[in-house]
Amino acid sequence: MPEHRAQVDELLADYRRSREHLASVQRELAAIKASASDAEGLVTVTVGPRGTLIGLVIAPGAYRRYQPAELSEQIVRATGEATARALTAAGQVLAPALPAGTDPQALLLGTGDLEPTEIAPRQRPVEDDSFENQSWVRS
Known part of the structure; x- marks a missing residue:
């Protein structure tokens, strides 16, 4: 015993x-926090470990430099870059805790061992919504 x-x-x-x-x-x-800026340093975004925007700094000069659509593009681009950095950092933290051969990035992205073709949205058949070639009169 x-x-x-x-x-x-x-x-x-x-x-x-x-x-x-x-x-x-x-x-x-x-x-984990990661930041990225536009090329001129007028827009800086900070994201958390899952890429969630947790900080946004827009310098006053950004309003003179960018049109509204351009400013939003800079914010989206910087957010994507910061998210990639955060995911890389998260992968480095997570890797030692995972079984050998496990891809931490695939785990974080939720794709696991799936192939891109398995993840791609299924194509729906295109339906012809046009009625121009249809007859409503029965023969």
């Missing part, structure tokens, strides 16, 4: 170490 108790104690100790490691990884992931 004492041998059984030692095995249970070891399993519990392994479990506690695993939980602490997971908590540590989660804390590191939650702390």
Whole structure:
């Protein structure tokens, strides 16, 4: 019976170490922030670990430099760049906690081991909504 108790104690100790490691990884992931700016430094965005916009700084000169549509394009572009940086950082934090051979980026993006063809939206058949070649008179 004492041998059984030692095995249970070891399993519990392994479990506690695993939980602490997971908590540590989660804390590191939650702390990730990434920023990106436009080429002139007039727009700076900051995103959190999942690419969620958490900060936006628009310098007064941006309103003189960019038209509204251009300004929105700069914000979207910088947000995409910052998101890519955040995902890279998250992948680096997550990689040591994953089984060997697991792609952390694919896991973070939710694609796992799926191929691009499996993820692509299914094409719906094009239906002809035109009635110009149809007759409403029965023959």
